[in-house]
Amino acid sequence: MPQPFAHALAWLGSVLPLALLCSDVARAAEGAQLLNFYGYHDCIQLSNDSTEVILCPAAGGRVLSYALEGANILYLPRGDEGWVWDGSSARAPMHAGRFDIGPEQMVPRRPTLWQGKWTGEIVGDRAAVLRSQYDASTGVQLERRFELAADSSKLECTQTIINASPQDEERTVEYCHWSRTFVNGYGTCVLPVSRPSRFPQFYVRYDPPNNLINFQPNDRHIQLVDDHLIINARPLNPKLGFDSQQGWLAYLSRQ
Missing domain, CATH: 1.20.5 (Single alpha-helices involved in coiled-coils or other helix-helix interfaces)
Structure with missing residues (x-):
């Protein structure tokens, strides 16, 4: 015995x-798990009672869904489910919440960062980290940490640009954050202005030909209301620049 x-x-x-x-x-x-979504089998879901965030390591380290009460605000069309980069093709149907580095037109082509395969890791309550592969053209690796609040729709996204170039290259790199997120259309953009502004209309517009910067744009779909720029329909030309230092902008969806 x-x-x-x-x-x-x-x-x-x-x-x-x-x-x-x-x-x-x-x-x-808690509030973090792996799941299948939009044709991908390794997505990471962060969620609380009201909000769901779905991250995609397989193609570009994107945010595929940012949904409040089940309604995804991000543009994610049918037809590109499960797309992954083969390492050579130029086509890249990169929709929804896309990140990048800039400045625009000054950074080498970087498909490894933009559309390549990333890794994903759940690191805590409603928190995950995505990591890119090393990109030789820029000399960097990107790391993105996402953390969803426990009781609200607040999602914190922190992108870290890591100089991962080989030591024998002694390479100095300098880039900035560059986000190009696609949301469902027909909503209203709200942006608080800062005074004084460098721009007479509190914004500039990139106009053809050759994206010349127009410092005196006139667009009936962009109005200044109580120190807030209100964009309530598609602008005459869609690329705008602002010098606001207020730290936020909002998009009011009609969906």
Whole structure:
């Protein structure tokens, strides 16, 4: 009898720490899990009672869904489900929440960062980190940390640009954050202005030919109301620049 009892105690002693470990892992992953979405099998879902965020490591480290009460605000059309880059093709149907680095037209082509395969890791409650491969053309690797609030729709996204170039190159790199997110259309943009502004109309517009910067744009779809620029329909030309230092802008959807 004593010997089996001793084995039982030893087994119990090994099970209890394992059970506690599993319990800790479960708590750390509250509101975060892997799931299949939009043809991808390794997406990461961050969620609370009202909000769902779905991240896509397989193609560009994008945000595929940012949904409040089940309504995804991001543009994600049918027909490109499960698309992954083959390493050579130029076509890249990169929709929804897309990130990049800039300045525009000054950075080398970087398909590895823009549309290549990333890795994803759940790192805590409603939190995950996506990491790109090293991109030789720019000398950097990108890391994106996402954290969804426990009781609101607030999603914090932090992109870190890592100089990962080989030491023997002694390469200095300097880039900035560049986000180009596609949302469902026909909504209203709201942007608070800063005074003084460098721009007479509080914004500039890129006009053809050759994207010349127009410092005196006139567009009936862009109005200044109580120190806020209101864009309530498609602008005459869609690319605009602002010098607001207020730290936020909003998009009011009609969906």
